[in-house]
Amino acid sequence: MIMDVLPYLTAGWIFLVGLYGVVTSSDLIHTVGSLAVTQSSTYVLLLAIGYREGGTAPVYGDTSARTPVVDPVVQAMALTDVVVGATVTALLLALVLQAAKRHGTTDPDQLTGLRG
Amino acid sequence: MSRRVRTWVFLAAAAVLGVAFAAACTGLPDFGGERHPYGDRAAAAALRQQIANAVASVTFDQRGFDTLGEELMLFGAVLGTIVLLRRAPDERRVRPPRVRVLPSTRAYGTVLLPVVLLTAAYLVAHGHLTPGGGFQAGVIAASGVHLAYLAADYRVLERIRPTAALDVTHAAGAAAYAALGFAGFAAAAGTYLRNAAPHGTLRELASGGLVPAFNTAVFAAVGAGVVVLLAHFLDQALEIESAEERSG
Amino acid sequence: MSLPAEQLPPLAVAVPLLGAAVVLVAGRWLPRAGSDAFALGWAGLTAGVLGVLWHRAGDGAVRTVVGGWEPGVGITLHADRLGAGLALLAAVLVVAVLAYSWRYFDEPPREHTGAFPALVLLFEGGMVGFALTGDLFNAFVFFELMGVAAYALTGYRIEDPRPLHGALTFGVINSIGGYATLLGIGLIYGRTGELGMARVGVRLAGEQADALLVCAFVLLLTGMLVKAAAVPFHFWLPDAHAVAPTPVCMLLSGVMVELGVYGTYRIQHTVFEPAAIVPASVFRDIFLVLGVLTALLGAVMCWQQRHLKRLLAYSTVAHTGLFLTGVALVSRDALSGTALYIAGHAAVKAALFGLVGVLLDRHGSVDEHRLHGRGRGLRTAGAAFACGGLALAGMPPFAAGLGKAAAEHAAGVHHPWVIAVYVAVSALTGGAVLRAGLRVFYGAGPRPELRPPPDEMTGSHEPPEIKEPVRGIPPTMTGVPVALVAACLVAGLLPYAAPVPGWTPAGVLLGLLSTTLAAASATAALRWPAASSHVIRPPARLHSGRVGDYVAWLTAGMAVLTVVLAVRV
Numbered sequence: 001m002i003m004d005v006l007p008y009l010t011a012g013w014i015f016l017v018g019l020y021g022v023v024t025s026s027d028l029i030h031t032v033g034s035l036a037v038t039q040s041s042t043y044v045l046l047l048a049i050g051y052r053e054g055g056t057a058p059v060y061g062d063t064s065a066r067t068p069v070v071d072p073v074v075q076a077m078a079l080t081d082v083v084v085g086a087t088v089t090a091l092l093l094a095l096v097l098q099a100a101k102r103h104g105t106t107d108p109d110q111l112t113g114l115r116g
Numbered sequence: 117m118s119r120r121v122r123t124w125v126f127l128a129a130a131a132v133l134g135v136a137f138a139a140a141c142t143g144l145p146d147f148g149g150e151r152h153p154y155g156d157r158a159a160a161a162a163l164r165q166q167i168a169n170a171v172a173s174v175t176f177d178q179r180g181f182d183t184l185g186e187e188l189m190l191f192g193a194v195l196g197t198i199v200l201l202r203r204a205p206d207e208r209r210v211r212p213p214r215v216r217v218l219p220s221t222r223a224y225g226t227v228l229l230p231v232v233l234l235t236a237a238y239l240v241a242h243g244h245l246t247p248g249g250g251f252q253a254g255v256i257a258a259s260g261v262h263l264a265y266l267a268a269d270y271r272v273l274e275r276i277r278p279t280a281a282l283d284v285t286h287a288a289g290a291a292a293y294a295a296l297g298f299a300g301f302a303a304a305a306g307t308y309l310r311n312a313a314p315h316g317t318l319r320e321l322a323s324g325g326l327v328p329a330f331n332t333a334v335f336a337a338v339g340a341g342v343v344v345l346l347a348h349f350l351d352q353a354l355e356i357e358s359a360e361e362r363s364g
Numbered sequence: 365m366s367l368p369a370e371q372l373p374p375l376a377v378a379v380p381l382l383g384a385a386v387v388l389v390a391g392r393w394l395p396r397a398g399s400d401a402f403a404l405g406w407a408g409l410t411a412g413v414l415g416v417l418w419h420r421a422g423d424g425a426v427r428t429v430v431g432g433w434e435p436g437v438g439i440t441l442h443a444d445r446l447g448a449g450l451a452l453l454a455a456v457l458v459v460a461v462l463a464y465s466w467r468y469f470d471e472p473p474r475e476h477t478g479a480f481p482a483l484v485l486l487f488e489g490g491m492v493g494f495a496l497t498g499d500l501f502n503a504f505v506f507f508e509l510m511g512v513a514a515y516a517l518t519g520y521r522i523e524d525p526r527p528l529h530g531a532l533t534f535g536v537i538n539s540i541g542g543y544a545t546l547l548g549i550g551l552i553y554g555r556t557g558e559l560g561m562a563r564v565g566v567r568l569a570g571e572q573a574d575a576l577l578v579c580a581f582v583l584l585l586t587g588m589l590v591k592a593a594a595v596p597f598h599f600w601l602p603d604a605h606a607v608a609p610t611p612v613c614m615l616l617s618g619v620m621v622e623l624g625v626y627g628t629y630r631i632q633h634t635v636f637e638p639a640a641i642v643p644a645s646v647f648r649d650i651f652l653v654l655g656v657l658t659a660l661l662g663a664v665m666c667w668q669q670r671h672l673k674r675l676l677a678y679s680t681v682a683h684t685g686l687f688l689t690g691v692a693l694v695s696r697d698a699l700s701g702t703a704l705y706i707a708g709h710a711a712v713k714a715a716l717f718g719l720v721g722v723l724l725d726r727h728g729s730v731d732e733h734r735l736h737g738r739g740r741g742l743r744t745a746g747a748a749f750a751c752g753g754l755a756l757a758g759m760p761p762f763a764a765g766l767g768k769a770a771a772e773h774a775a776g777v778h779h780p781w782v783i784a785v786y787v788a789v790s791a792l793t794g795g796a797v798l799r800a801g802l803r804v805f806y807g808a809g810p811r812p813e814l815r816p817p818p819d820e821m822t823g824s825h826e827p828p829e830i831k832e833p834v835r836g837i838p839p840t841m842t843g844v845p846v847a848l849v850a851a852c853l854v855a856g857l858l859p860y861a862a863p864v865p866g867w868t869p870a871g872v873l874l875g876l877l878s879t880t881l882a883a884a885s886a887t888a889a890l891r892w893p894a895a896s897s898h899v900i901r902p903p904a905r906l907h908s909g910r911v912g913d914y915v916a917w918l919t920a921g922m923a924v925l926t927v928v929l930a931v932r933v
Contacts, residue, residue: 004146012137023126042546049554053148058170071155076174087193094200102525111529114603114909126916129923143576144554153557181430181439185505188381192486196516291385308374309431
C-alpha cells in the first residue's frame with residue numbers, strides 16, 4: 001500500500017530538503033549543491049511516474065515489439081532535465097568562483113552591496 | 117531577517133507544502149501502474165519510425181524541439197562560462213607546474229584513452245539502437261581527454277586539447293542541430309525538424325532516418341563543449357593568478 | 365511568402381538559435397562591428413518572421429505540431445495574437461538593444477567578439493519559444509534557456525563584485541522556480557498522461573479539484589510568478605536589474621518579466637480554467653490581491669530609491685503587478701488592454717534604462733543625488749527621460765497610457781476600486797522617474813543630501829560599463845531610446861478596433877489625473893527632499909540581498925498560495 005506512493009513522496013522530501021539546504025547555507029558552493037539536490041527531486045518524480053510494473057527499458061534492441069516497456073517520454077524529459085541541471089550548475093559555479101575572488105568570501109550572508 | 121527567523125519561516129512553510137504534496141501524491145495513479153497513454157503512443161511511434169531506442173526517438177524525433185532548446189542551453193552555458201571565467205584585466209596567466217607521475221599511471225592513462233574514445237564512438241553510432249547517444253558519448257569522450265591531466269599533468273592536457281578548434285566544434289555542433297531541422301524543409305514541404313530521411317529497417321545500423329545525424333551533432337556539441345567548459349574552470353584553478361595572489 | 369503559416373513558429377525559434385551559434389563562430393574572425401552587424405541581421409530576420417506570423421495569426425491562432433507529427437505525439441505550438449505579439453515585442457526589443465549596444469562593451473573576451481550578441485540571440489530564442497509553445501514541458505525548456513542566457517548576461521561584468529552577486533541570486537531563485545514548475549508538470553503528467561496544455565485541459569474536464577490539482581497549480585505557477593516578480597517571489601528582480609549591464613536590463617525589464625505574467629495567464633487559461641479546476645472567480649480573487657500587493661509594494665519601493673537603475677527595477681515590479689491585475693480581471697477587454705500596456709511599458713522602460721546607461725557612461729554614477737544637475741548638457745536625453753516619466757505615469761496619448769486606460773475601463777465594470785490602484789501606482793512610479801529626471805537633467809530643487817543612508821544602495825561610484833575615455837556618446841545610445849519613446853507615442857495614436865476601445869473621455873481624464881499626481885509628487889519631492897524620501901522603512905529592510913531570505917519568502921509564498929487555494933476550491 002505505502003509502496004504505491006512512496007517513490008512520489010520521496011521526490012517531495014528531496015525537494016524540501018534541497019530548499020532547506022539553500023535557506024540555511026553558509027557557503028555558496030553548498031548553496032549550488034543544495035540547488036542540485038532540489039532539482040534531483042524532479043528526476044525522481046518523473047521516473048517514478050513513468051514506471052510500469054514488469055516493464056523493461058524502452059529499447060527494442062533484442063526484445064519483441066510487444067514487450068511491455070516503461071514510459072519513454074519521462075526518460076527523455078529526465079535526460080533534458082539532466083542537461084538543464086548541468087548547465088545551471090556550471091554557470092552558477094562560474095559566478096561563485098568570480099564572486100569569491102571579488103568579495104573575498106563564499107558566505108552568501110556576507111555578500112553586501114545589494115539591499116534596500 | 118536573522119538566520120533563526122528565516123529558518124523558522126521556511127520550516128513552517130515547508131510543513132504546509134509537505135502535507136499538501138503528500139496529499140497530492142495519493143491522487144497519482146499507483147506506482148508501477150499500467151496506464152501511460154503518451155508513453156504508449158511514443159513507443160508505437162518509435163517502432164513505426166524504425167527506431168529501436170524509443171527514448172532516442174522521443175528525444176530526437178518526436179520531441180526534437182525540446183532537444184533543440186536543450187542543446188542551445190548547453191551551448192549557452194559553455195558560452196556563459198567563457199564569458200564569466202575570462203581573464204579579468206587585473207589578472208595574469210602563469211605556467212602550470214610540471215608534475216611527476218608514476219610510470220604505471222602514465223601507461224594506464226595511455227592505454228585507457230583509446231578505449232574510452234572507442235566506447236564513445238560506439239555509443240554515438242548506436243544511439244538509435246541501444247541505450248546511449250550523442251550526449252552520453254560526448255561526456256564520455258570529454259572525460260577521456262582529461263585522462264591526460266590525471267595520468268600526466270596539465271601541460272600535457274593543454275597539448276592534446278586544441279581549445280580553439282573545440283570551441284568552433286561545439287558551436288558548429290549546436291548550429292548543425294538547428295540546421296538539420298531545415299533538412300525537413302527541403303524534403304517535406306517546409307516542415308521544420310521533420311525526420312525526412314529514409315527510415316531503414318528496425319535494429320539495423322542504417323535506420324532511424326535523421327536520428328543518427330542528430331546524435332552526431334549532439335556528440336560534437338557536447339564533447340567539445342564539456343572540454344571547453346572544463347578548460348575554463350581548470351585554467352582558473354591552475355593558470356590564472358589574481359592581483360591578490362600575486363602580491364600575497 | 366509561400367510558406368504555410370504553421371511553419372513560421374518553429375522557424376521563429378530556430379532562426380535566433382542558429383544565429384547565436386553562427387555569430388559566435390564568425391566572431392573568431394570578424395571584428396567587433398562585424399559581429400554586431402551580423403547579429404543584428406539575425407535579429408532582424410527573426411523579427412521579420414514574427415511580424416509575418418503575427419499578421420497571419422490575426423484574431424485566431426496558428427497551431428503547429430513540430431516535425432509534422434500528429435497532436436499528442438509531437439510538440440504543439442500555439443501562436444495566437446497575444447503569444448505571437450509578445451514574441452514579436454521581444455524580437456523588436458532585441459533589435460533595439462543590439463543597435464543600442466553597438467560597440468558598447470570595451471573588451472569582449474579574446475577571440476569571442478560575438479559572445480555578447482550570441483548570448484542575446486540565445487535569450488531571444490528562449491523568449492520566443494516560451495511565448496509560442498503550447499506544451500508544458502517545452503515551456504519549461506525555453507523557460508530555462510531564457511534563464512541560462514540571462515544569468516550569464518547579468519554577470520557579464522566580472523570585474524565588478526555586485527553583478528556577480530545579483531546574477532547568483534537571480535540564478536538560484538529562478539532555478540528553484542523552474543524546478544517547482546517541473547514538479548508541477550510531473551504531477552499533471554502523472555494524472556493525465558499528457559503534456560500539451562490544451563490536451564491536459566480537455567483531459568481534466570469533469571474532474572473535481574483535489575489535492576493533486578491544487579498542488580500542481582501552485583507548483584506550476586511558482587516558476588511563472590518568480591519570473592513575473594510577484595510578491596513575495598520578486599526579491600531577485602531589483603538585485604539583478606540594479607547591476608546587470610544596461611542593454612540587458614532593457615530586455616529583462618521590458619519583456620522577460622512580462623513573460624512570467626503571460627505564462628501565468630496561459631497555464632490558467634488553457635489548463636485549469638476550461639475544466640473549472642480553478643474557476644475564473646477564484647483565480648480573479650486570488651490574483652487581484654497578488655497583483656495589487658505587488659503593484660503597491662513596487663511603487664512604494666520605487667519612490668524611495670536614489671539608485672536610478674534600482675528605481676526603474678522597482679517600477680517594473682509595480683507595473684508587473686498592474687499587468688497581473690489586468691490578467692486577474694479575466695475579461696477579454698482587460699487582457700487586450702494589458703497587452704497594449706505591456707508593449708507600451710516595454711518601449712518606455714527600455715528607453716529609460718538606455719538613458720540611465722548614457723549617464724553611467726558619462727559620469728560613472730547612477731546616484732540621483734550625486735548626479736544633481738550634471739545631465740544639463742544632455743538635452744535630447746533629458747527630454748526623452750522626462751517623456752518616459754510622463755508615459756509611465758499614463759499620460760495620453762502614449763501607448764502605455766492607452767493600455768492603462770483600457771485596463772481601467774475593463775476593471776471599472778466589476779471592481780471600480782482597482783482603478784484607484786492603477787492611478788496611484790502610475791502616479792508614484794511616473795513621479796519618481798520625473799523627480800529623478802528633473803534633478804539630474806535640469807538641476808531642479810536644492811542640492812540633495814549626498815551622505816548615504818545606512819542600509820540602502822546609492823549607485824554612486826559605479827564602474828562605467830564602457831571604458832573609452834575620449835569618445836563622444838555613440839549616437840545609437842541616445843537615438844535608440846528616443847526612437848523607443850517615439851514608438852510608444854505613435855502606438856498610442858493608432859486607431860484601434862475592439863477589444864481595445866481607443867481613447868475614451870474617461871480614459872483621457874484618468875490619464876491626465878495620474879499624470880498630474882505624478883507631476884505634483886515630483887514637485888513636492890524636489891521642494892521638500894527630506895520630508896518625501898524614506899517614509900516607509902520596513903519593506904526596504906526585507907530586501908536584504910541574502911539569497912537564503914529570498915528562498916524562505918518564496919517557500920512562504922507557495923505555502924500561502926496553497927492554503928488559500930485549498931480553502932477556495
